[in-house]
Amino acid sequence: MRALAISAVVGAMVLxxxxxxxxxxxxxxxxxxxxxxxxxxxxxSKGNANSSSQxxxxxxxxxxxGGVAGAYLDNKEKKLRQQMAxxxxxxxxxPDGSVGLVMPGNITFDTNKSNIKSNFYSTLNKVAQTLTxxxxxxxxxxxxxxxxxNDSINIPLSQARAQAVAxxxxxxxxxxxRINAQGQGAANPIASNATATGREQNRRxxxxxYATN
Numbered sequence: 120m121r122a123l124a125i126s127a128v129v130g131a132m133v134l135x136x137x138x139x140x141x142x143x144x145x146x147x148x149x150x151x152x153x154x155x156x157x158x159x160x161x162x163x164s165k166g167n168a169n170s171s172s173q174x175x176x177x178x179x180x181x182x183x184x185g186g187v188a189g190a191y192l193d194n195k196e197k198k199l200r201q202q203m204a205x206x207x208x209x210x211x212x213x214p215d216g217s218v219g220l221v222m223p224g225n226i227t228f229d230t231n232k233s234n235i236k237s238n239f240y241s242t243l244n245k246v247a248q249t250l251t252x253x254x255x256x257x258x259x260x261x262x263x264x265x266x267x268x269n270d271s272i273n274i275p276l277s278q279a280r281a282q283a284v285a286x287x288x289x290x291x292x293x294x295x296x297r298i299n300a301q302g303q304g305a306a307n308p309i310a311s312n313a314t315a316t317g318r319e320q321n322r323r324x325x326x327x328x329y330a331t332n
Contacts, residue, residue: 188330191219195249195256195328202245207275217259217327220246221309222284224322233279243284246326247291255328256296261287265318278302284324288289297331 132148196218200210209221227239262277285300
């Protein structure tokens with residue numbers, strides 16, 4: 120019965136956290152953070168089930184911590200949306216709740232190159248500015264290519280592009296210990312590779328920003 124009640128509460132929180140932004144339904148990170156924190160607290164209480172008060176305390180602490188992380192990411196998202204306006208960089212929320220930046224290839228790199236375009240440095244400077252305000256974010260930089268060529272070419276190229284972005288952010292003060300870079304080649308396309316426009320969209324670098332301590 121208790122598990123059923125918790126499931127109902129979590130479901131209600133998720134639904135209450137659903138909001139509409141530019142006509143697209145998405146989950147408010149604060150609500151998701153609270154849900155995940157509550158779930159973590161429930162897991163702690165189950166492994167430490169000495170009393171009802173302990174269970175309730177663990178659940179409450181988990182919800183509070185999750186809510187704090189959610190509010191932190193909400194703030195980062197708001198600032199980045201303002202900074203990225205007009206740059207061609209898309210700011211969104213990933214399914215895992217992290218803040219996502221999608222940087223298309225036409226503004227980041229020349230074809231088959233891993234050198235950052237000179238006019239893109241100013242955009243990355245703005246990203247670094249937000250990330251270095253508190254240095255509490257964990258950053259994952261992921262490079263992608265279109266489906267032209269094979270993995271022996273695409274994966275190293277996407278890795279080099281991700282590393283170039285990660286290295287530049289580090290040069291602007293983002294702690295290297297908080298940045299990871301990876302190349303995924305032609306995996307996870309966001310558009311059709313059958314058209315030139317679609318391939319251009321797939322040649323991209325994505326930055327995912329997570330809340331840490």
